[in-house]
Amino acid sequence: MPGRIVKLLLPVSCPCCGSEIRVSDKGDICPGCRMNLEVINSYGCLYCGRPVRGPGLCGRCGQLEVTSNIDAFYIACIYGLNVKKIIINFKYGRRRYLAGELSEILAGCWEELQPRGFDFLLPVPLHKTRQRERGYNQSLELARRLSGVTGLPVSRGVLTRERKTMAQVSLGRRSRSGNVSGAFRASRRASGGRFILIDDVATTGSTLRECAAALKKSGALRVGALAVAHGR
Ligand SMILES: [Zn+2]
Ligand SMILES: [Zn+2]
Known part of the structure; x- marks a missing residue:
């Protein structure tokens, strides 16, 4: 800052x-x-991330009887105009210092909903080429700052993005899930761990679901997700 x-x-x-x-x-x-800022500090649907009253699925996902590897989902804001502009400046406008504002928003959500049963914060990884282009991983910047508030260490190197995917924002709903399908791999160190994924925007929940699937495949016990905003 x-x-x-x-x-x-x-x-x-x-x-x-x-x-x-x-x-x-x-x-x-x-x-x-x-x-x-449209702060809601809400539970998100375990499948799609849409704000819901309590832990569980939203009405639409409940009807479709979907399953999700995400055990708890928390959303701090609606993806309204102001949050969108902060996030776009943070990710694409090289204003790295905006991680301070965004992590404070996450901290507010953490304090209000008090997620329990996690041992590590786990930033959603970027592909190494993209990280090189951008100079930093936005989710890691957020997780680092949130670590002080939550008392949880940031897990590094457990989850990697193997495939370079297109920016989710440029794709329709169906191609979004295909785009990130199988893109992540978790190491055996995930075994027995309880992780909460940290991300900026959960658009359809597909990226976070893929991360959770990879972690569970490698033996993670519990996976949660905390995003600054949900929406498109
Ligand atoms: Zn849903
Ligand atoms: Zn202003």
Whole structure:
């Protein structure tokens, strides 16, 4: 996060509305846009991630009798305009410092819903080529910051993305699941572990489900998911 001195020397703009962040403003988005973050701190459907009242499947997935390897799903926000702009600036606009704002949103969800029964935070891995292009893995940036709040260590190297997939956002619903199918592999170190996956956006839940499937295949006992936002 740019400190006070940096803000004085180099004006920082709000990633949502573009207005200048004043030195007196707390954080990296302007107070007006902070008011309009659509925070819900909700359970997500274990299959598709859609916000639901309590742990379980949403009505639609319940009717389809789907199964999921995700044992608990938590969603902090609706993927509304402001959160979307923060995430896009964070991932594609090289504003790595926005991990601070986003991990605070995750921390708020953690404090409210108090996920239990996990030993490790597990960031959704990027393919190594994509990580090289971007310079960092956004989910790892979030997990690192959240580690201090949750007291859980960040698990590294247990899960890898073997295939370079297309950006989920560019695909329709059906091709999204095909796109990430079999893309992840978990090492034997996952055996007996209880992991909570950390991600920025859960669009259809397919990426997180694939991660969970790979972990369970390697013997993980329990897999949860925590995402900043759900939606498209
Ligand atoms: Zn703003
Ligand atoms: Zn659902």
